[in-house]
Amino acid sequence: MRDIFKYRLFRIAGFLELAILSFSCSSGLKEADVLDLGATPVQTVFDMFAVQTKDGVILQRMESDRMLRFSTDSLDYELFPDGLYVYAYTEDGLLETYIRADEARHVNAGKKAKGEVWEAYGNVVISNVIKKETMETDTIYWDRNREEIYTDCYVKLYSEDGMMQGKGMRSDDRARNATLLSVFDSFGITQKDSTKVAIDSVNFIGPLLK
Numbered sequence: 001m002r003d004i005f006k007y008r009l010f011r012i013a014g015f016l017e018l019a020i021l022s023f024s025c026s027s028g029l030k031e032a033d034v035l036d037l038g039a040t041p042v043q044t045v046f047d048m049f050a051v052q053t054k055d056g057v058i059l060q061r062m063e064s065d066r067m068l069r070f071s072t073d074s075l076d077y078e079l080f081p082d083g084l085y086v087y088a089y090t091e092d093g094l095l096e097t098y099i100r101a102d103e104a105r106h107v108n109a110g111k112k113a114k115g116e117v118w119e120a121y122g123n124v125v126i127s128n129v130i131k132k133e134t135m136e137t138d139t140i141y142w143d144r145n146r147e148e149i150y151t152d153c154y155v156k157l158y159s160e161d162g163m164m165q166g167k168g169m170r171s172d173d174r175a176r177n178a179t180l181l182s183v184f185d186s187f188g189i190t191q192k193d194s195t196k197v198a199i200d201s202v203n204f205i206g207p208l209l210k
Helices: 002-033
Strands: 043-054 057-071 076-080 084-089 095-101 103-110 115-128 133-143 148-159 162-172
Touching: 133 162
Parallel strands: none
Antiparallel strands: 043 057, 057 076, 057 084, 076 103, 084 095, 095 115, 103 115, 115 133, 133 148, 148 162
């Protein structure tokens, strides 16, 4: 009788163990079913440093502490959660444009859409060091196919002629011909010192290299 009791107890214990195991596996499968693979980066790059050259001359370089690459059925994109720095050079190898932002995203819509847009957020600074013009805003968009940058946010533009501010901006991607929209409360310099010698201090010491 005691052996029969032990056998039944063993069967009950085995059944409970099997039930717990089945429940655990089932629960895990449910979690896997709801997992959004599109929210998981397929690649992570630390200390990113990318350079674009033409005939041995640097045209552009990008730097970021961290890049996260994502891929879905319809969209490929990269996130730069720790900031992005972009440097653009003239054909003579002089640093012309500098862009920095707290965060950025690069969206590639694919071969069918042929769209490639960069988005930069937070304390965005766009500076044309040759023209000595600097813009500050919160958000900019960079359409590489159209070679233009733009925003509808509040923008400050500093130059040797004074300070301008407006809501919205359109420019080529080198910030050579930036135009502020809905300009208000701007301040200009009415008189300049014609004897002052302008020195390109950035390119005087050479292009910025990592």
